[in-house]
Amino acid sequence: MRRHRLLLSLLLVAAAGTATAALPAQSAAARTATPLDRVIPAPASVRAGGSPYTIDGRTRIRVPGGSGEARQVAGYLAELLRPATGFGLPVTTREGRDGIVLRLGGRDAKGLGAEGYRLRSGGRSVTLTAARPAGLFHGVQTLRQLLPANVEKRTAQRGPWRIAGGTITDTPRYGYRGAMLDVSRHFFTVGQVKRYIDQLALYKINTLHLHLSDDQGWRIAIASWPNLTTYGGSTQVGGGPGGFYTKADYREIIRHAASRYLTVIPEIDMPGHTNAALASYAQLNCDGVAPPLYTGTKVGFSSLCVPKKQTYDFVDDVLRELAAMTPGRYLHIGGDEAHSTSHEDFVAFMDKVQPVVARYGKTVMGWHQLTGAHPVKGAVAQYWGYDATGPEERAQVADAARHGTRLVLSPADRAYLDMKYDPSTPLGLSWAGYVDTRRSYDWDPATYLPGVPARAVLGVEAPLWSETLSTSAHLEYMAFPRLPGIAELGWSPAATHDWDGYKERLAAQAPRWDALGIGYHRAPGVPWPAV
Numbered sequence: 001m002r003r004h005r006l007l008l009s010l011l012l013v014a015a016a017g018t019a020t021a022a023l024p025a026q027s028a029a030a031r032t033a034t035p036l037d038r039v040i041p042a043p044a045s046v047r048a049g050g051s052p053y054t055i056d057g058r059t060r061i062r063v064p065g066g067s068g069e070a071r072q073v074a075g076y077l078a079e080l081l082r083p084a085t086g087f088g089l090p091v092t093t094r095e096g097r098d099g100i101v102l103r104l105g106g107r108d109a110k111g112l113g114a115e116g117y118r119l120r121s122g123g124r125s126v127t128l129t130a131a132r133p134a135g136l137f138h139g140v141q142t143l144r145q146l147l148p149a150n151v152e153k154r155t156a157q158r159g160p161w162r163i164a165g166g167t168i169t170d171t172p173r174y175g176y177r178g179a180m181l182d183v184s185r186h187f188f189t190v191g192q193v194k195r196y197i198d199q200l201a202l203y204k205i206n207t208l209h210l211h212l213s214d215d216q217g218w219r220i221a222i223a224s225w226p227n228l229t230t231y232g233g234s235t236q237v238g239g240g241p242g243g244f245y246t247k248a249d250y251r252e253i254i255r256h257a258a259s260r261y262l263t264v265i266p267e268i269d270m271p272g273h274t275n276a277a278l279a280s281y282a283q284l285n286c287d288g289v290a291p292p293l294y295t296g297t298k299v300g301f302s303s304l305c306v307p308k309k310q311t312y313d314f315v316d317d318v319l320r321e322l323a324a325m326t327p328g329r330y331l332h333i334g335g336d337e338a339h340s341t342s343h344e345d346f347v348a349f350m351d352k353v354q355p356v357v358a359r360y361g362k363t364v365m366g367w368h369q370l371t372g373a374h375p376v377k378g379a380v381a382q383y384w385g386y387d388a389t390g391p392e393e394r395a396q397v398a399d400a401a402r403h404g405t406r407l408v409l410s411p412a413d414r415a416y417l418d419m420k421y422d423p424s425t426p427l428g429l430s431w432a433g434y435v436d437t438r439r440s441y442d443w444d445p446a447t448y449l450p451g452v453p454a455r456a457v458l459g460v461e462a463p464l465w466s467e468t469l470s471t472s473a474h475l476e477y478m479a480f481p482r483l484p485g486i487a488e489l490g491w492s493p494a495a496t497h498d499w500d501g502y503k504e505r506l507a508a509q510a511p512r513w514d515a516l517g518i519g520y521h522r523a524p525g526v527p528w529p530a531v
């Protein structure tokens with residue numbers, strides 16, 4: 001029996017040899033294993049050494065005694081590796097000391113928390129250990145980056161598929177590591193959003209904030225106010241056809257995000273940025289007259305009618321339906337650039353709407369203008385100021401943070417992926433200045449806002465506003481290479497922060513983006529490999 005099996009595996013290896021004989025040769029760089037620390041985000045701790053592990057035709061993916069979720073992660077890993085390696089990579093729940101082993105819980109998982117993992121690689125196996133399935137998933141992203149970039153291709157490639165020997169122990173600095181996509185200014189389909197989610201997951205981003213409504217379009221179906229989407233969703237910047245998500249579409253986005261361990265935070269921006277809603281329902285306007293749909297890019301001209309009772313019936317219905325279809329903890333209520341709302345009205349509106357979020361079992365998130373009203377207990381404010389933001393505004397945010405409001409940091413001249421890299425960037429805006437790759441990486445979330453206690457910072461988020469962006473290629477050109485830098489600020493310990501080292505690791509991602517079909521910007525200052 002044993003001999004029989006040996007013979008079989010010899011045959012398999014031989015077959016694998018002939019099958020790959022016709023494949024393009026692997027570059028020298030790909031033949032030597034990637035060092036364990038050449039990963040983004042930088043792992044918290046790396047101990048290199050020992051023999052590498054090589055994935056081959058006999059490799060199994062083991063989930064010893066595997067629970068449902070651990071098996072799903074194993075299945076995801078198998079699907080990731082099979083096309084390029086050409087190996088079967090069967091997933092098994094049998095114990096064994098060889099192959100790729102995914103272990104949930106146990107002694108070795110102590111201290112790894114909700115998202116951490118340990119990766120041990122040696123001659124016989126590579127083992128991922130985590131306390132929670134999210135940790136296994138993040139470990140898989142590390143494993144993936146340690147393999148040659150060709151592993152991302154969907155057709156058979158030549159190996160070897162080697163993982164350097166040693167141990168990585170890795171836990172995140174912040175629990176909130178977000179990216180925002182504006183699907184209002186230009187609409188993006190479910191497929192486009194899923195594609196972006198997959199790109200975010202590669203860098204251990206765990207939150208997708210969807211900007212679902214703005215002046216130019218309402219993108220989420222609300223059954224009690226159907227015109228919001230049928231009319232309010234019918235256009236976009238430049239006058240295109242727009243679009244919207246049915247509840248089933250939205251659930252599909254949430255399902256896909258969850259499969260990549262991302263939580264979705266939906267945003268309904270209020271009381272400004274509401275022209276699409278005002279155009280859809282005349283009764284929401286103070287004068288009872290619906291304005292026309294808007295396809296330009298100006299901000300700050302619209303407002304819900306704060307004194308009117310119908311406004312709160314509307315808000316209640318929208319937040320109730322949104323809460324019912326959102327498993328995550330947060331509902332984002334916007335609150336930025338309400339330039340057509342008086343300060344008194346803004347405060348009255350925010351104070352009235354925040355308890356509605358709580359009534360439907362959710363926690364309020366808002367842009368940092370929320371700190372100019374009275375943030376409720378537990379509220380999260382998203383800071384989007386920049387170097388030109390005045391000291392009073394910063395002080396107001398810091399003051400709220402000292403009184404318990406938690407912050408997500410998205411400084412516009414650092415974290416906004418829609419800012420041009422430099423004057424020659426064909427897409428994007430520049431109101432916050434130019435944001436080159438180094439600038440977006442080179443700051444520290446813990447010390448960025450003076451007077452904010454470190455514990456008030458939940459994490460970071462990279463927003464991508466879409467006034468000038470209408471295709472996935474546009475999104476990717478703006479997000480790559482800056483998004484991985486924000487992801488690293490969210491995950492990696494401050495001690496790993498170093499532009500000179502980071503730019504080398506960043507450059508090493510380029511072949512992976514090529515293999516994934518991501519058209520990144522070859523930004524100056526990064527030693528990109530020759531094409």
Ligand code: TNX
Nearest residue numbers: 299336337367384418429465
């Ligand atoms: C400011 S950031 C806005 C958005 C724009 C963005 C463009 C924020 C909360 N409001 O309405 O799309 O600038 O960069």
